[in-house]
Structures are given as C-alpha cells and as structure tokens.
Amino acid sequence: MIAHWPLPVDAALHGPALDRQLILNLSIFASLFLLANVVLLTAVVLRRSAPPLAHRRWRYELLPLLLLAALFFTLAFRSTRLWAASRYSGAEPAAMQVEVTGMQFAWYFRYPGQDAAFGTTSPRLIEPGAGNPVGIDPADNSGKDDFVRSMLVIPAGKEIDLRLRALDVIHGFAAPSLRIKQNAIPGETFHVHFTATVPGDYPVLCTQVCGLGHYRMQAIVRVLPPDQFHQWLIAQQQAQTTRVQP
Amino acid sequence: MMRSSSESKAAHEGNAERIVTVWPHHRWLGMGYLLLAVLAVGVGTLLSIAMRIHRVWPDWNVPLLGVLRPEEYLAYVTMHGTLMVFFVLTVAPQSGFANLVLPEQIGSREMALPLVNATGFWLTALSFVILLFAFIVPGGAPIGGWSAYPPLSVMADAGPGQALGMDTWLLSLAVFCIASTLGSVNTIVTVVRCRCEGMTWQRLPMTVWAWLTASFLTVLVFSVLLAAIVLLFCDRHLGTAFFVPSVQWLNGMVIQRHGDGSPLLWLHLFWFFGHPEVYIAILPGMGLVTMLLGNFAERRIPGYRMMIATTLMIGGLGVIVWGHHMFVAGLNPFAGTAFEITTIAIALPSTAKVLNWLVLLWRSHPRLDTPMLWALGFVSVFIAGGVTGPILAQPALDAYLHNTFFVVAHFHLIMAMAAIFGIFAGSAYWFPLVTGRMMHEKLGKFHFWWTLFFAYNTFLPMHLTGLSGEPRHYAQLTGIAGTAGDLVRNTIPLEKHITASALLLAAGQLMWVANVVWSWRRGKLSAPNPWTATTMEWMPMDARILPVCHRDPCHYTSAITGDHEFLPQWASAPVAE
Numbered sequence: 144m145i146a147h148w149p150l151p152v153d154a155a156l157h158g159p160a161l162d163r164q165l166i167l168n169l170s171i172f173a174s175l176f177l178l179a180n181v182v183l184l185t186a187v188v189l190r191r192s193a194p195p196l197a198h199r200r201w202r203y204e205l206l207p208l209l210l211l212a213a214l215f216f217t218l219a220f221r222s223t224r225l226w227a228a229s230r231y232s233g234a235e236p237a238a239m240q241v242e243v244t245g246m247q248f249a250w251y252f253r254y255p256g257q258d259a260a261f262g263t264t265s266p267r268l269i270e271p272g273a274g275n276p277v278g279i280d281p282a283d284n285s286g287k288d289d290f291v292r293s294m295l296v297i298p299a300g301k302e303i304d305l306r307l308r309a310l311d312v313i314h315g316f317a318a319p320s321l322r323i324k325q326n327a328i329p330g331e332t333f334h335v336h337f338t339a340t341v342p343g344d345y346p347v348l349c350t351q352v353c354g355l356g357h358y359r360m361q362a363i364v365r366v367l368p369p370d371q372f373h374q375w376l377i378a379q380q381q382a383q384t385t386r387v388q389p
Numbered sequence: 390m391m392r393s394s395s396e397s398k399a400a401h402e403g404n405a406e407r408i409v410t411v412w413p414h415h416r417w418l419g420m421g422y423l424l425l426a427v428l429a430v431g432v433g434t435l436l437s438i439a440m441r442i443h444r445v446w447p448d449w450n451v452p453l454l455g456v457l458r459p460e461e462y463l464a465y466v467t468m469h470g471t472l473m474v475f476f477v478l479t480v481a482p483q484s485g486f487a488n489l490v491l492p493e494q495i496g497s498r499e500m501a502l503p504l505v506n507a508t509g510f511w512l513t514a515l516s517f518v519i520l521l522f523a524f525i526v527p528g529g530a531p532i533g534g535w536s537a538y539p540p541l542s543v544m545a546d547a548g549p550g551q552a553l554g555m556d557t558w559l560l561s562l563a564v565f566c567i568a569s570t571l572g573s574v575n576t577i578v579t580v581v582r583c584r585c586e587g588m589t590w591q592r593l594p595m596t597v598w599a600w601l602t603a604s605f606l607t608v609l610v611f612s613v614l615l616a617a618i619v620l621l622f623c624d625r626h627l628g629t630a631f632f633v634p635s636v637q638w639l640n641g642m643v644i645q646r647h648g649d650g651s652p653l654l655w656l657h658l659f660w661f662f663g664h665p666e667v668y669i670a671i672l673p674g675m676g677l678v679t680m681l682l683g684n685f686a687e688r689r690i691p692g693y694r695m696m697i698a699t700t701l702m703i704g705g706l707g708v709i710v711w712g713h714h715m716f717v718a719g720l721n722p723f724a725g726t727a728f729e730i731t732t733i734a735i736a737l738p739s740t741a742k743v744l745n746w747l748v749l750l751w752r753s754h755p756r757l758d759t760p761m762l763w764a765l766g767f768v769s770v771f772i773a774g775g776v777t778g779p780i781l782a783q784p785a786l787d788a789y790l791h792n793t794f795f796v797v798a799h800f801h802l803i804m805a806m807a808a809i810f811g812i813f814a815g816s817a818y819w820f821p822l823v824t825g826r827m828m829h830e831k832l833g834k835f836h837f838w839w840t841l842f843f844a845y846n847t848f849l850p851m852h853l854t855g856l857s858g859e860p861r862h863y864a865q866l867t868g869i870a871g872t873a874g875d876l877v878r879n880t881i882p883l884e885k886h887i888t889a890s891a892l893l894l895a896a897g898q899l900m901w902v903a904n905v906v907w908s909w910r911r912g913k914l915s916a917p918n919p920w921t922a923t924t925m926e927w928m929p930m931d932a933r934i935l936p937v938c939h940r941d942p943c944h945y946t947s948a949i950t951g952d953h954e955f956l957p958q959w960a961s962a963p964v965a966e
Binding site for chain 2 (some may be wrong): 149150151161164165168169172173175176179180182183186187188189190191192194195196200203204207208211212215216218219222223225226227229230231247266267269278310311312313315317319322323324325326328329330331333344345346347348349350351352353354355356357358359361362363
C-alpha cells in the first residue's frame, strides 16, 4: 500500500501510476513557482544596471518558453496515456457490472444478479419506501434477480464496470481512494471501470453540488478479498430469491 | 519663499478640490462602476467570512441569524461567486478602470458612444440591485453555485432558493449580459475610432489592448450566456426540455416534458461563457501590471509586439478551452484530450508574459511605490495560481482533483487574488489622477504586505486539503457519516488555519477603505504626474487640446547615469523628471 501524503490511501490498480504522475507534476510546478519568485525577488533587489536581458530575449525569454512548452506537453502526453488507458475504451466483457444511482441525497448500488443483466427501470416505478429505490420494472424478468444495496461491495482484483445514473439532479460520484470521479446525469448513463486492489472500507462522496444535503450524500465502498466477496454475493442472491419467491 | 509656497499650495489644494468637477462624463461612470464593485466586494467578503466561520464552527448561534443552515451556506456560496465574478472582477477592472482612463490613454476626450456607455452602467447597477433581492425573496437565494447546473436550476422544488430566488438570479444575470455587452461595444468603437493622431495600434498601452481583447470576448460570450439563460427560463416556466430529459423524477414526483434535452448542453453553453469570463477578469490586470512594471522600473517593455500578440492569443484560445471544466461531467473522453491540448496551449502565452515581466525586471531595482508593490504581488500570485493550471488541464489528474479544494485554491489565487491585486494596483496608481491627492504610502505598503501574507496563508493550504480529497460546496465538515466523514473531518486543522487567515485577510482590507477615505480628503497633494508615467492619461491639461502621440509607452533614457529623463507619449522632446 503506497500512501503519499496528503493523498488518501491508494487502493486501485491504476492508482500508483496516477499518483506518480500527480506527485511529479506537483514537484515540478511547485519548484517552478519557487524559482520564479526567487528570480522576481532577485531581479528587484539587485543593483540596477542598463537593461541587461532585453537584447538577449532569445536566450532569456524565448528559450525558456520553448523549454517550458516542451515540459508542459511532455507532462500532458504522459498523463494522456493514463487517461486513454482508463477512459478511451470500456471495461473488459468479463468485468463485474454494478449500477450506481444518485438521488438527493443517497447513492444506491444495483447488482444484476445471476443472469448478469439489469432489468429495465422507469422513473414512474420509483418507490424507496417500498424497497424499489431505482424503479425496477417488475414485469421485466431480467430485473427479478436484481438487488439494490446502499453500500458498494466489490471484490479485490476483479475489474468493475460501473454504470452511473442520476434520478433527479446531477451528482458527482467520487471514490478518492479508488481514484475514480465521474458525474452522473439524469437521462444519461456513463461508464467508468477500475480494479480495486486493497481490501478495506473507503469513502464515496458526492462532488457535484446537488442541493441542501449535498455534504452528507455519502456511501461506503467495501473492497473484500475474492472468497469473502463470493460468500457475500451468494448470500445476497439467496436473500433476493427468497424475497421474490416467498 | 514660504508665502509663495503656501500660496501655491493653496492653489494646488483648490485644484484637488475642483478636480472632481472637471471629471469627464465617462470618469463619473468609471467611479460609479468602482463604487458598485466596492459594495459588491463588501457583501461578497462578508459572505465568505460567514462561510469560513461556519466551516470550522458549524454550531455557532449567530445573533439574530441563528445557526447557519446548509441551504443558507449554499446560497452564500452562490451569491459570493456571482457577486465576485460579475460585480467585482468584471465590473472593476474592465468597466471601471476602462471608463476611468481609456479615452485619455488613447488621446480622446470622451467615449465614442456616451449614451450606450451610460445605459450599460445603469443596467449594471439595476442588475446588482436585482441580484441583492435574491436574498430576501421567499426561499432565499439559489443554492446551486454560480454555474447553476440543471436540473437543479430548472426544478423549483429541487431545493430552497430554486424557485423565486433562482428566477431573480437569472433576471439579474440577463440584465448584466445586456449591460456588459453595451459597455464593451462602446469600448471597441472607442478604441477603433477615437485614437488621437499618432496613436497607432502598436503604441496603444497594454491596458488598452487588454480592455479591447476583453471587450471582444465579452460581446462574444455574454451573448451566449444570455441565450442560455433564456432557454433555462423556458425550461423552468414553459415546459420545454433544452437542459433536462423528457421524463424527470424528483422526490416522488414524475414530470413529463415536451422534447428531450440534456444538462450537458447547459454545461457547454455556460462554460463557453464561463472560461473566457475569467480572462475578461484577468486580462486588464495583466495589461496594467505590464505598464506599471515598465513605469516603475523605468524601462521599455521588451518585445512589445509579442506582449500584444500574447494578449490576443489568450483571448483567442480562451474561447476553445471550456471543455476542461467538463472532463468528468460526461464529456466524450477524446474531446477531453482535445481540450487538454488547447488548455496547455493557453498556458504558453501566459507563461510568455511572466517571462517577459521577469526579463523586464531583471536588475531594474525599481521604485517600490505602492502601485508597483501590487504589480509585483500580482506577478507572484499569478504564478502561484497559474502553475496549477497545467496540472488541472490534464484530464487524468483532473479526474482526481475536480471539484476539490485544489481547484478552489487554483482559481482563487489566479482569479480572485491576482485580479484583486490588479485592482489595488490600479486604484493606487490612478488615485492622484482622479482626486489630485496621493494615497497614504506607508499605510498602502503595510496593507500590501498584510494582504500578500494572509492571501498565501489562506489559499496555499487549500491545495493540501484538496489533495486529500476534500470536495467543494460542503456546508459543514462534521456530522457526516461513514469513512467519508473521516476524510472530511481530517481537514479541520488546516481548515482552521485557513479560516483564521481569511478573517485576517478580510479585516486587513479595512486599511484600504480607510486609506481611500482619508487620502481623498487629507492626502498629500499630488504632482501632475507623480509616477513619471509615460501614458497619455497623465498628459498636462494644457496639452490636451490637440493631443498627438509620438511613440510607444515607457520610454526612459538611461536612468542609471543619473540624468533622469523620460519621454512621455505626448511629448515631442525629452522631459526631465
């Protein structure tokens, strides 16, 4: 487990490379900030001379500009590779599907059940009080084994494909320890995929202001070792079966 | 000897008293804009103080107001952002300062379109009054932040303040869009048509180039914001669906609409306006700082044409970077990379400007009068806020940092602090021009160092809380369940430091108010051109009948040899200092 202060614990497969890129950027730009301020201070306090650099602008202005441009684009190129790896293509077909639904002010996590297919939903069927917080259509057979939880439970070492939806307003799904952030927007479905590596309980926050309860819209993502997750999953599926066919 | 000096003092004193009576029409408007900005910055700062205190002391029972509720906190966030972005950072550097001195800087006696200009001012004032009404309408001010993302901003039941408060807010901004467009049209026409003989494009002071570029941006992007506001209004009241899907669900209610839109459209339109808006706020400061560095270092600005070009490049690139606000908002990931490239590209003209300033300043041992201190401070905080720009431009990193306090630190340093430093620089620099008196130097310098110290203490630590994952817009840091509660609570020690610094930063600004009030009445009488400035607003009155511009600004001859001569733009021969 690598923890770079002040970053939170990093529990995602793509996390260490991202953290390295972030720390590299922070070191470079913090140094540039300090350097520029030292130069500024020196420039002002040094004894006055005839404008010593104005005639050598190529060396003191344009050359540093070219070098900085090269630096900026190199850093951007490095990070584009990370962005491309996580966003340009979707998850592997074998990835585990979980649907995340944001509503004022809670997150719900829907698992597709044994058929690995989510049932259709409709806003007209949403009834949190009746145990149907995301509006699963009871007429759709593939929805019968879907189950919804308020905690995101996932296995370590397996790729997860999250389907993000929002019911009312825009919500921001953020799991800092998994280095994942993606807004959920009403009327649209977005996917993000990742692999958790370190078992533990990590925070899920809302990072898009969504109303007066925005600050308390949170959940927990629980990463379990694969065997424990398997037991958890079987228990949930059995509970769902007994619920549907009492 | 004494008699004559006291006589001349009396005559001078009379000048200082009378100077207000000879203000041209546009200068009255400029002072009106600055007064509006001062009122707005006062309210906006009080709101930020209330928020900062609430973050570390959430249970404080404020006399008369009670304990701040989450919706009130968010209403303060919205109003703080709106007041600061529109009524301070747009109004003061762009409308205020341009009306103060732009015509004089280009050798004109007046603006090209005085009626349009005046209409712009009065509409801005109206818009300000309407905005303040949002505090007192039922439900209070809107709670969605200054970017007003739908569907939160469309559905009146989505939260307190989203009904009448939101409508009031939209009306205020619609009026503001029209006002600032009128003002900018006037600025553009004035610069194009009213330059005096000899005032070629390459001789225009950088301030004028900045106002011109910002005016083009204003005309372009405020019209888009106005259109977006009208569409949002239709979604709210006419059942259309530009920014919301056809079927909406809110707290058990299902709403069916005609059409099928997407909130993403609003994000595109809003940020197409929103990002150029930050350049509208900062460009005049950059232009003024360039001129002040040349003035107080008594040096020509190296590569003047390149400085003009970089200003125009910032304006041009400014309209194609908006997507970097949307990396994790549902933007196509390939578009994310495209916006990453444009955003890195816009860092280059800004970097070129900083390098130019450093080259100009190297071994210049400038006069450190208060306006120059603010200009140097501007360079420092501009770099501090600027260096995190290329970091946030990278979608992979922004996907971690988006909407954390890291971003709050970034835009407060560069947009709030740097732009405010520019405003302080301008106010100290032009104070003698406008009032005939100098601001108190010692108090001004103390105010500068105080502000610089506490600005860094307020905003630098926000990078750390942001890196730890702390999100923006959280009404309180306690009372949050689960591991999320731990994450947020862990920031409290730094949050306390930030709040203490912010309180001292805000309190220190009273020094500026006191300095302005005192100096206006009692300040030392100023010489006609106290800073030995070369730009034409400082031209003696008697030369103003038929002004001619002879050269580009900031010509000083070998100040190091002791023969302090300088060549103002209006003079045909060198003038002794």
